[in-house]
Amino acid sequence: MFQLQDVTKIYSRRGRHVAALQCSTFEIPDGDYAAVVGPSGSGKTTLLSVLGGMLSPNSGKVLVDGASLYDQSIARRAELRRSLMGFVFQTFNLVPYLTALENVQVPLYLAGHSKKDQCERAAELLRRVGLGERLDHKPSELSTGQQQRVALARTLANDPKVILADEPTGNLDPDSRKVVLDFLDELNSEGRTIVMVTHDAAAAERAKRWLRLVDGSVTAAAVGKLQIAA
Amino acid sequence: MNLRSIVWKELRERPTAMLTGLLAIFLGVAALVAIRHVTVFSEQEVAQQLSTLGANILILPKNATLQDYYSADLSEATLPESHASTILMASLPGVEKLSPKYCVPIDFAGKQTILTGILPQEEFEAKSAWQSVSMFSKTKHVGCAKAESCGPTDNSPESLASRRSIEKLDAHELVLGADVATKSNLKSGSSTVLFGEQFRIVAVLPSTGTVDDGRIFGHLHTIQRLAKTGEVVSAIEVLGCCEDAAGQLVPQLSALLPDAKVVTISQVVQTQVGVNRLMAKSSIFVLGVLVLVGGTSVASSTSSNVRERRREIGTLMALGATPGLVARLFLTKAAWLGLVGGVAGVGVGVLIAVVLGPQWAGVSISPLPYLSIGAVAAALVVALAAAFWPALRAARLDPCTCFQDA
Ligand SMILES: Nc1ncnc2c1ncn2[C@@H]1O[C@H](COP(=O)(O)OP(=O)(O)OP(=O)(O)O)[C@@H](O)[C@H]1O
Ligand SMILES: [Mg+2]
Numbered sequence: 001m002f003q004l005q006d007v008t009k010i011y012s013r014r015g016r017h018v019a020a021l022q023c024s025t026f027e028i029p030d031g032d033y034a035a036v037v038g039p040s041g042s043g044k045t046t047l048l049s050v051l052g053g054m055l056s057p058n059s060g061k062v063l064v065d066g067a068s069l070y071d072q073s074i075a076r077r078a079e080l081r082r083s084l085m086g087f088v089f090q091t092f093n094l095v096p097y098l099t100a101l102e103n104v105q106v107p108l109y110l111a112g113h114s115k116k117d118q119c120e121r122a123a124e125l126l127r128r129v130g131l132g133e134r135l136d137h138k139p140s141e142l143s144t145g146q147q148q149r150v151a152l153a154r155t156l157a158n159d160p161k162v163i164l165a166d167e168p169t170g171n172l173d174p175d176s177r178k179v180v181l182d183f184l185d186e187l188n189s190e191g192r193t194i195v196m197v198t199h200d201a202a203a204a205e206r207a208k209r210w211l212r213l214v215d216g217s218v219t220a221a222a223v224g225k226l227q228i229a230a
Numbered sequence: 231m232n233l234r235s236i237v238w239k240e241l242r243e244r245p246t247a248m249l250t251g252l253l254a255i256f257l258g259v260a261a262l263v264a265i266r267h268v269t270v271f272s273e274q275e276v277a278q279q280l281s282t283l284g285a286n287i288l289i290l291p292k293n294a295t296l297q298d299y300y301s302a303d304l305s306e307a308t309l310p311e312s313h314a315s316t317i318l319m320a321s322l323p324g325v326e327k328l329s330p331k332y333c334v335p336i337d338f339a340g341k342q343t344i345l346t347g348i349l350p351q352e353e354f355e356a357k358s359a360w361q362s363v364s365m366f367s368k369t370k371h372v373g374c375a376k377a378e379s380c381g382p383t384d385n386s387p388e389s390l391a392s393r394r395s396i397e398k399l400d401a402h403e404l405v406l407g408a409d410v411a412t413k414s415n416l417k418s419g420s421s422t423v424l425f426g427e428q429f430r431i432v433a434v435l436p437s438t439g440t441v442d443d444g445r446i447f448g449h450l451h452t453i454q455r456l457a458k459t460g461e462v463v464s465a466i467e468v469l470g471c472c473e474d475a476a477g478q479l480v481p482q483l484s485a486l487l488p489d490a491k492v493v494t495i496s497q498v499v500q501t502q503v504g505v506n507r508l509m510a511k512s513s514i515f516v517l518g519v520l521v522l523v524g525g526t527s528v529a530s531s532t533s534s535n536v537r538e539r540r541r542e543i544g545t546l547m548a549l550g551a552t553p554g555l556v557a558r559l560f561l562t563k564a565a566w567l568g569l570v571g572g573v574a575g576v577g578v579g580v581l582i583a584v585v586l587g588p589q590w591a592g593v594s595i596s597p598l599p600y601l602s603i604g605a606v607a608a609a610l611v612v613a614l615a616a617a618f619w620p621a622l623r624a625a626r627l628d629p630c631t632c633f634q635d636a
Binding site: 087089154 | 546548551633
């Protein structure tokens with residue numbers, strides 16, 4: 001799925017340079033479930049942004065299904081995100097003025113589906129995450145757990161091959177956390193690749209392997225072989 | 231879900247954020263449209279007066295004030311009626327007709343009305359024959375192409391409205407202005423009583439939109455007798471055969487009648503021409519204000535809207551929105567603002583012009599479609615131009631902002 005080749009990302013602010021990401025070659029295969037762990041500021045979000053085609057690295061190549069991501073135009077990368085990738089955020093990032101149904105419709109609209117298709121598919125996805133009764137609720141009228149489930153439905157709208165999640169359970173209560181993690185398990189078992197940033201040891205346990213980031217450097221290890229120091 | 235519904239739903243959520251921009255555009259367009267409408271119609275009115283009355287000359291008392299050609303004879307001062315004979319005997323080339331008038335305000339059918347005495351043309355003919363003076367048109371204005379067509383064509387009393395003279399009117403006959411007729415419920419053929427004497431109405435004039443609609447016309451000598459004023463007139467209208475003739479006649483008439491004021495229609499409309507010029511200038515100023523104030527407030531509210539929605543924009547980009555689509559999101563919103571502000575502004579501006587135009591400029595106004603469409607287009611262009619840079623900034627936002635905390 002993903003191949004990173006000597007990728008570095010250096011932020012330069014007011015003459016100071018921060019090496020947020022520095023990794024030699026490593027791969028995330030199809031159907032993988034990788035937990036990205038590491039201390040705060042170690043470059044986890046930076047890695048996710050680079051994988052999502054939203055942040056050009058200073059050097060190196062990111063290959064998605066063999067094609068170099070950052071050699072493509074901005075519009076083409078947007079199209080790849082739309083058709084191939086789904087994002088889950090710690091803060092859910094629902095559009096506040098749209099209802100649950102409309103939020104799930106947005107990626108479907110971006111993919112060019114007809115209005116009828118949008119409504120049908122969005123309602124079906126919301127039923128799948130157990131929110132069939134909440135279609136017309138605005139995010140502010142939903143609990144945090146429900147909001148994250150709407151966000152999950154939105155992520156699944158265009159049937160992505162990869163799900164990139166940044167601390168998806170960071171803001172959730174234990175019950176909602178379990179619901180979301182169960183979903184991610186299910187999505188992985190459907191064959192989707194999952195890259196999940198997390199500080200939560202219990203969440204990381206569910207992944208097939210961990211990517212441990214320290215000061216921007218990646219070390220990969222199989223489940224259970226590394227301690228999570230977060 | 232589509233671009234338009236996203237824009238609408240965001241706008242509906244917090245309509246007040248864009249209110250100043252909307253208001254600025256609305257007010258600018260309303261003022262612009264109102265002023266332009268009044269200016270256009272006022273200019274048309276002036277042009278029309280110049281073309282229909284361009285050949286006419288007014289002879290007025292020296293201290294008469296001039297605001298409007300049609301009401302020029304309403305001042306209290308008078309001239310001796312003998313001035314008409316003086317002009318007649320001078321047989322100046324280019325003079326087609328003379329129409330001496332005397333005006334007295336009266337109460338008629340409970341309304342303030344202007345009783346206007348007018349001397350019919352046939353009495354001039356009798357007079358000129360008696361005094362063996364050649365009738366006006368015998369000495370044509372040289373080089374006047376229109377002179378050929380000068381002369382009586384329509385002798386009906388109704389032609390008084392446009393030709394400003396009357397061929398024949400007996401001592402106890404009246405002609406009513408359109409408004410007087412409707413208000414007093416009198417028709418051609420009915421009779422009425424003025425100063426205790428019985429009069430027959432011979433004609434009702436078509437509506438002209440001028441002060442003439444509120445006049446009652448009678449025979450000059452009858453009115454003079456009833457008002458006990460002696461042989462005086464308020465004004466003498468000289469109907470020249472063409473504009474060139476009028477220009478040449480003014481100095482000759484001034485020399486002939488040193489105690490009178492001799493003016494042409496172009497002098498009468500001069501003040502209005504000045505006012506129109508001022509309005510034309512102020513409409514450019516208002517357009518500037520619309521562009522500046524409307525533009526700035528749309529630009530600033532779009533800017534802050536972009537700032538507030540950074541994370542939402544980042545999220546949309548993460549979901550696959552292209553920078554172009556993000557820009558269109560803000561441009562569409564600005565376009566709505568311009569369109570709504572523009573259309574509302576045009577509506578109110580036209581309404582103001584139609585209602586207040588007659589008071590401001592004494593012209594009746596009807597909506598001008600091209601001007602209205604132009605104003606809406608201008609509002610649209612201003613709003614789009616103002617939102618262009620903020621929209622571009624939104625399009626260039628780093629999609630990574632979607633990972634940032636609120
Ligand atoms: N836009 C930016 N400009 C400059 N420096 C940045 C920027 N974004 C991140 N950094 C720096 O890059 C490093 C990695 O940041 P990143 O957000 O990837 O960390 P993280 O592992 O996600 O941390 P956390 O667990 O707290 O979310 C940090 O030192 C941060 O200060
Ligand atoms: Mg982070």
